[in-house]
Amino acid sequence: MAKHRKSSSTTHASTPALAQLEQAHIAYQLHEYEHDSEHMHDGYGLEAAAKLGIDPHRVCKTLMADLGGELVTAVVPVSGHLDMKALAHACGAKKAHLAEAQQAMRETGYVVGGISPLGHRSPHRTVLDAQAAQYPTILVSGGKRGTSIELAPQDLVSVLQADIAPIATW
Template sequence: MGAMAKKKKHEKGAGSTPATVQLEKAGVAFTPYEYEHSNDHMDDGYGVEAAKKLGFDEHQVFKTLMADTGSERVVGVVPVSGHMDLKALAAAVGAKKAAMADPKVAMRESGYVVGGISPLGQKTRHRTVLDESALKFDTILVSGGKRGFSVGVSPTDLLKVLDATAAPIGTW
């Protein structure tokens, strides 16, 4: 099967990750996108690479970042075209401040590697905040759980599946 079509069920294998399993269990439609990940031009970051290789606007492709508020770790999902505003993220979850979580902690708690961390299917469930700019799109792309694999999903479906909130947490 060469074409990547929407599927209700994935065969176990390359296209099945904890992220896609969570979407399938929730009955959420999504489109898988695979691309050849390369370490050659990583100055721009993994998300920018995904946007370029898949032909999507950088405002429509989102990266997943983990932050620590001191009392809990939270996940922020922001466009790859910008950065996460840690003060805004803290305010969105009712904390005084937030700092980026150690990458090793983020990998251990999410169950994914840096560059492939998905907001979906994480080992440890965290409160999640999606940048409100996502709501301008019918579909956004987030990591599907490994480098070189993204999933296209409705931002409203993503909010429901993750029991997440939308807030202005991205900066450009």
């Protein structure tokens, strides 16, 4: 991966996600593609994997879950599904359910299909799936449809103070 280290003092980030990485001096590579909503029946993340030619196990989707009053950000490969019981267990909660799309957009400041785990309006506890954490790099949304950020999973964990747990099912 050709890494780019950007400084917020010399560049202007186009999304809050990129701004957070730049402010933390985290190396990343930006990938952009033409988003096509008319032919996107498999989902935003699988569209990104196909258009970028990247293994869907390395491309992650960002989901928000409600643990009974606390919103949590879950990052799982687009090839899998978020296991709500596993997420609740990882967070020490009794149960979890997917947050409504409108609530996720309001909390993060992003639109569905462009929700990044980075640059939220207010910070949320984040859990990265253990399988995704095993790759040298993963891709997450860059904060808008058609934009993905490639970075080392440990850098994502570091900047978000995220936990790693087996929260995906296949």
